[in-house]
Amino acid sequence: MPMTPIIIGLGNGVNQCSRYYVSVERQLLKPELNSFLPAFKVLFGAYFVFNLEYNSALAATLEYVQRDLLLINPESGSKTGKGPKKGVNVCPRVITFLKRFSAFLFVPQI
Numbered sequence: 674m675p676m677t678p679i680i681i682g683l684g685n686g687v688n689q690c691s692r693y694y695v696s697v698e699r700q701l702l703k704p705e706l707n708s709f710l711p712a713f714k715v716l717f718g719a720y721f722v723f724n725l726e727y728n729s730a731l732a733a734t735l736e737y738v739q740r741d742l743l744l745i746n747p748e749s750g751s752k753t754g755k756g757p758k759k760g761v762n763v764c765p766r767v768i769t770f771l772k773r774f775s776a777f778l779f780v781p782q783i
Contacts (some may be wrong), residue, residue, distance in 0.1 A: 675728070676698050677697075678697045678716045678725065692707065695712055717738065732752075732764060741767075750782070
């Protein structure tokens with residue numbers, strides 16, 4: 674298991690999990706969860722509670738969730754672990770996605 678927070682689903686397949694666990698630094702967190710959304714909330718919260726940087730493979734996705742869906746926009750720092758620690762550091766891929774997504778959402782109707 675990786676050291677970064679992960680969700681472990683138990684069941685007959687990806688879409689048929691009946692129990693979920695979150696592991697942080699190879700330790701299972703309690704309690705057992707019965708659906709993906711609570712497991713994702715615990716996973717996401719673990720990054721903040723334990724002051725961890727986002728896994729580099731998921732950094733852009735997790736930063737998007739943090740900044741656009743959960744509206745957590747700190748005045749300084751980033752959990753991506755890249756770049757200088759001064760000012761607000763947002764992954765360039767997230768900025769590009771948000772600009773394109775915003776343009777898509779706000780197309781005026783004629």
